[in-house]
Amino acid sequence: MKKNFICNFILSGLLLFSPLSMFAQRVDSNLPWSVRMVESEMIRCPESWQLDFQPKLKWDYCHGLELQSMLDVYDRYGNRKIYDYALAYADTMVNADGTIKMYKREEYSLDRINSGKFIFRIYEQTKDEKYKKALALMRSQLDEHPRNADGGFWHKKIYPNQVWLDGIYMGAPFYAEYAFRNNQVDDYADVINQFLMAARHTYDPKNDVYRHACDVSRKERWADPVTGQSKHSWGRAMGWYAMAFVDALDFIPKHEAGRDSMLVIFNKIASQIKRLQDSKTGLWYQVLDKSGAPGNYLESSCSTMFVYSLFKGVRKGYIDKSYLEVAVKGYKGILDNFIEVDKNGVVSITKACAVAGLGGKVYRSGDYDYYINETIRNNDPKAVGPFILASLEWERLQDVKVIVNRK
Template identity: 50%
Template sequence: MKIINLIKTTCLLLLSVAVFSCKSKQEEKTETQKETKIVAENLKWSERMALSEMERFPEAWQLDFHTKPKWSYTQGLVLKGFEELYKKTGKEVYYNYIKAFGDKMVNAKGEILTYDMEKYNIDMINAGKTLLYLYDKTGEEKYLLAIQTLRKQLDNHPRTSEGGFWHKKIYPWQMWLDGLYMGQPFYAEYTKTFEKGEAAEKAFDDIALQFQQIQKHSRDEETGLLYHGWDESREQKWADKETGTSPHFWSRALGWYAMALVDVLDFFPEHHPSRKDLIEYLNQLAVALTDYQDKDSGLWYQVTDQGNREGNYLEASGSCMFIYSLAKGVRKGYLPESYMDVAKKGYQGVLDHLIEVEDNGVVNLTQVCAVAGLGGNPYRDGTYEYYVNEKIRSNDPKGTGPFILASLELDK
């Protein structure tokens, strides 16, 4: 009996030691996990967000939550941030992320995966800026061929009666603010890089025309803001029968337009007579954006001019686009210094209200409108209710890309 009791006691002791040992190892593992940061918190916000994007989307073609490779404007937006980040830090990890995208999406013949020129979608031009960068860096012929294909789309792209690019072939006679960002910075960079003399002058005249048309048809004199879309035909249900404009001001559309202005000016010739007009458009918009900045948070609402209306919310992508555009506008000398304070207040608002950091250091940007448009099927009518009820998600690239760019501008 004593032997049996001794065996039982010994077994209990061994079991206790094993349990304690497992518990200690588990606690040790948990502590190690706490100490291991995927994204270091001593980095600047631009790098923290870029590394977080790489954690979420190991391949750049996955940006915008794609499950298979697809040529898209969002990749060009985020990778522009990576390009600027690489220039600033010299860290190869950022360049390699861009290069892997180029190699995946452009084959040896210069064909762009999933791209279809016949759709005449102005959105498809934007990621061409990434190819311009890669061609400049590598000199690889395939990138040049792909760039030339995108440029050819602009030659044949359908236009309004006054020469404005349609947003898409499936959206006839329509110009959207989004389209200015999607097409014009690429068009301007291509022209500066490859065109000379009369051909270049003609192209820059055409680029200026796009902004002139949107100012003429979409700008509201009372607020200084620009409507999301304009339908020359007045046939769309969302279009005002007199003016052709959509009913509301959408912050991301305005953000696309603001970024288009500051980015096009990087390549627009100093001597061109329309350069001063583009700078004037930017100054007019800066006044209006300051008027509608939320005084408490420093952010901007989804429907820009209706902050107090039920259902409206402080939206991340438009806010980050405005911050980037204002800060860059000041740095480049297009805007008065006072707008840097507007940008800084907005940026602090993003950090205070829209940024969340996980235990592993991964950074999330919240309250991003996933998508909004006009027309289509199901039909998007451009009403207030439509804009405030579109899906909201975290880490949409239309927010994270501008956040990286804004962070670089403010060096935070």
């Protein structure tokens, strides 16, 4: 089912009463790409709870990913409507006592933690105590979240002993930011361990990539009986992992033991991204260790995630400046191959894998055919959010060039 249908089936009735009723239904092509994508999403989904193709309220990582990126656009360019759009979701989902609609702490799912990151910003702006309580509630999940013997969080309670690269992004940057904002300095070591642990469990030396996940108990059918690793390196899993580094490092002090090991791993990831980049388009494949194989395809969510991570990594000095060339080529490839603009200027990003996982009730084997046959759709938030973030990095880079050219 297409996002345009889900978000717009109530448009004619809702828009008259929406906070966005005064928001233009056309997007100015002269605006920066980050702003154009934000405005396009707000047109597609006039209520922020409708993001991620949702017909009803949901608390999950995709809303947090998009709304966090939108707040970054608001911080850079202004426009109160963008902030109000993010605030509306927070205000709808967070109750007066700090509990969160549709959030069940006892599920122990790292996916439910990611949306907490944009709540930091909402609390900072509003000073409403309900948001502070909500943040504390999500942080308390990590105190009791099930772990493996080496301290690594399980991806979810229903996936015992499993470490997924996706989960590092879902939990670790929030964990790091909470520690930073609340002066919980003893937590940094645990945050760092999540990154190092995931690298140990998922690194595949034969192909020099990080595989999607590992079952430390080696019991799952998808797990290698010796290593416990899943069968392939999934592009978006690597993308989540890369973004987790550049976002968590913002909050981990430079003197913290183990931070240098994080940088070593992130540099390895950057080298893998460079090596696996498609030479013709500048993009990346759905299944990285089978790049160019029959049936494999260039995928937008991993491509946008890689470009954002490289741009920010160079800007922050985490990786060598030579990676800027890789990022620029990738960003231009995204614009040339994935971005479409309709007659009203509304921007879409195409060819995103809707979802991919391992195990579960409807069992996902994680073999090659599984990954390449999952649903592909347009305007998936897992491509939209990183595209906005990558565009902001590109736009910041253009500012630097303008300053240099004026000297």
